Amino acid sequence: MTNEQEIVLDKTDLHILRLMQENARISNADLARELGMAPSGILERVKKLEQKNVIQQYTTRINPVALQQKLVAFIFMKAADGPGSEATSRELAKIPEVQEVHCIAGDDCYLIKIRTYDSASLMSLIRTYFSKIPNILSTRTTIVLETVKEQQQLVIPEK
Amino acid sequence: MTNEQEIVLDKTDLHILRLMQENARISNADLARELGMAPSGILERVKKLEQKNVIQQYTTRINPVALQQKLVAFIFMKAADGPGSEATSRELAKIPEVQEVHCIAGDDCYLIKIRTYDSASLMSLIRTYFSKIPNILSTRTTIVLETVKEQQQLVIPEK
DNA sequence: ATTTTAACAGAATTAAATTCATAAAATATT
DNA sequence: AATATTTTATGAATTTAATTCTGTTAAAAT
Numbered sequence: 079m080t081n082e083q084e085i086v087l088d089k090t091d092l093h094i095l096r097l098m099q100e101n102a103r104i105s106n107a108d109l110a111r112e113l114g115m116a117p118s119g120i121l122e123r124v125k126k127l128e129q130k131n132v133i134q135q136y137t138t139r140i141n142p143v144a145l146q147q148k149l150v151a152f153i154f155m156k157a158a159d160g161p162g163s164e165a166t167s168r169e170l171a172k173i174p175e176v177q178e179v180h181c182i183a184g185d186d187c188y189l190i191k192i193r194t195y196d197s198a199s200l201m202s203l204i205r206t207y208f209s210k211i212p213n214i215l216s217t218r219t220t221i222v223l224e225t226v227k228e229q230q231q232l233v234i235p236e237k
Numbered sequence: 238m239t240n241e242q243e244i245v246l247d248k249t250d251l252h253i254l255r256l257m258q259e260n261a262r263i264s265n266a267d268l269a270r271e272l273g274m275a276p277s278g279i280l281e282r283v284k285k286l287e288q289k290n291v292i293q294q295y296t297t298r299i300n301p302v303a304l305q306q307k308l309v310a311f312i313f314m315k316a317a318d319g320p321g322s323e324a325t326s327r328e329l330a331k332i333p334e335v336q337e338v339h340c341i342a343g344d345d346c347y348l349i350k351i352r353t354y355d356s357a358s359l360m361s362l363i364r365t366y367f368s369k370i371p372n373i374l375s376t377r378t379t380i381v382l383e384t385v386k387e388q389q390q391l392v393i394p395e396k
Numbered sequence: 397a398t399t400t401t402a403a404c405a406g407a408a409t410t411a412a413a414t415t416c417a418t419a420a421a422a423t424a425t426t
Numbered sequence: 427a428a429t430a431t432t433t434t435a436t437g438a439a440t441t442t443a444a445t446t447c448t449g450t451t452a453a454a455a456t
Contacts, residue, residue, distance in 0.1 A: 085303045095299055102261040102295035105413090107443050119404045121445070132303040136261035139294040140254055140391055144244045147391055150339065152311075152348065164385070171386040179385040180309065189311065189379065193391065220348065226323070226338040227330035230389060232299055232306055232352065264444095266412055278435045280414070 085130055089237045090115075094123060095132070096234045102136040139229075142193060149194050150222040154186040156215040169211045175203055186218075197221070244289055248396045249274075253282060254291070255393045261295040298388075301352060308353050309381040313345040315374040328370045334362055345377075356380070 087095070093113055097104055106124070110117040127133045142148070157166040170179045170190055178191035194200045200219075208214055246254070252272055256263055265283070269276040286292045301307065316325040329338045329349055337350035353359045359378075367373055 087303065095297070098297040099299060100296070102297045105443060106445090116405045117444075118406080118446080122403075130303070132300050133297055134300050135298040137259070137296060137298055137388075137390065138254070138257040138261045138292055139296055139389065140258055140393075141291050141293050142391055144246065144289070144291040145391055145393065152341075167385040174392045176386065177389055178387050180381040180387075181383040181385065182311075183380045183382055189381070221342045222339040222348070223342055224340040226326040226340065227335065228337050228339075228389070229296075230298065230336055230387070231296065232301055232304055233333045234299075234304065264412065265414090275436050276413075277415080277437080281434075 085132060087132065091123060091127065091132075092234055092237065094120065094127065098124075098133070098136075099231050099234065102138075146195050147193050149196050149200055150225060151192045151194075151200055152220045152222070153188075153190040153192065154182075154218040154220075155188040155190060156185070156217075157187045158213040158215050159187065166211055166213045169207075173203070173207050244291060246291065250282060250286060250291075251393055251396065253279065253286065257283075257292070257295075258390055258393065261297075305354050306352050308355050308359055309384060310351050310353075310359055311379045311381070312347075312349040312351065313341075313377040313379075314347040314349060315344070315376075316346045317372040317374050318346065325370055325372045328366075332362070332366050 090113060094109060097109060097112060106117050106121050109124075110120045113120065124133070155166075155170075159166050167179050167181065167188060170176055170188065173192075175192050175194050176190055177193055178189070180189045181187065182189045192200065192203070194203055204217075208217070249272060253268060256268060256271060265276050265280050268283075269279045272279065283292070314325075314329075318325050326338050326340065326347060329335055329347065332351075334351050334353050335349055336352055337348070339348045340346065341348045351359065351362070353362055363376075367376070
């Protein structure tokens with residue numbers, strides 16, 4: 079049970095989250111200085127935020143261009159999944175190049191975000207993986223020409 | 238000039254990136270142990286990766302549910318921007334709740350990803366911000382019912 | 397009002413970050 | 427091919443931070 083019903087975050091927690099969202103490698107000591115608290119107290123709070131699954135991961139944003147991963151595509155997919163079936167989405171989520179899988183309202187079923195090297199590798203990826211997923215009925219692919227903004231950071235309230 | 242032409246990453250760099258993408262708060266000492274190298278050498282490489290803008294940010298993934306931010310929407314937008322004009326996209330990118338702005342191929346101009354509390358706050362956000370952006374011609378909004386996967390991690394090759 | 401629980405501080409210990417001088421390896425130059 | 431130059435790595439020394447634990451304070455529950 080990953081219960082998220084009763085999560086209460088106070089001003090201090092939000093402040094910690096704001097600082098760590100901006101820089102996950104901030105030292106515990108610097109956090110303590112910013113908040114005017116003892117390092118031991120901050121450490122305790124951070125550990126609790128991890129335990130409560132408020133903090134899900136510390137990750138490094140890597141420039142995709144540095145790895146020649148220049149193509150982003152969004153794919154709208156219709157699937158023959160029965161209502162509430164998660165079969166197809168689970169298969170899609172397993173593909174490492176697939177960054178996002180959303181169930182969406184409307185005529186289509188899924189919206190998928192994919193990052194690859196180029197259109198050739200997108201094609202080969204589609205052929206390799208999608209052909210093995212039985213319930214896929216149709217896909218519409220939208221190619222990104224240029225990305226102006228791309229981040230997952232949340233707007234964290236003061237209180 | 239943020240030049241990204243001549244970025245060469247060797248096996249060691251990729252290994253560092255893989256470990257730090259998975260856990261941005263890994264200690265330099267642990268990195269050194271994993272790679273069988275001296276900590277000072279690792280530190281130098283990490284700093285270089287930062288300088289070269291290969292590493293763009295260390296960030297913390299925070300559970301949006303913990304902040305009651307339950308709604309994700311994708312908006313397709315047509316704009317009356319002249320060819321190559323970045324005016325509209327730049328305005329959109331300034332909105333904190335807007336996580337992504339992409340220029341896309343096809344009939345629409347932009348694809349935008351937004352995260353808010355609920356549909357009411359999405360509406361108010363659209364009214365507040367979009368009304369002030371002159372070139373917007375039309376929008377089509379797709380609401381996410383459920384997110385199965387959401388991450389920005391790259392597939393990092395061995396070599 | 398009192399008990400219980402949770403949160404914080406401060407000191408002590410252990411561990412890590414950072415710096416720097418030097419050596420080794422890889423590249424470039426002649 | 428030999429040498430110079432640059433880049434990359436090491437290891438030791440120093441500074442700084444992480445972590446643990448005990449005692450207090452504050453808050454919540456009874």
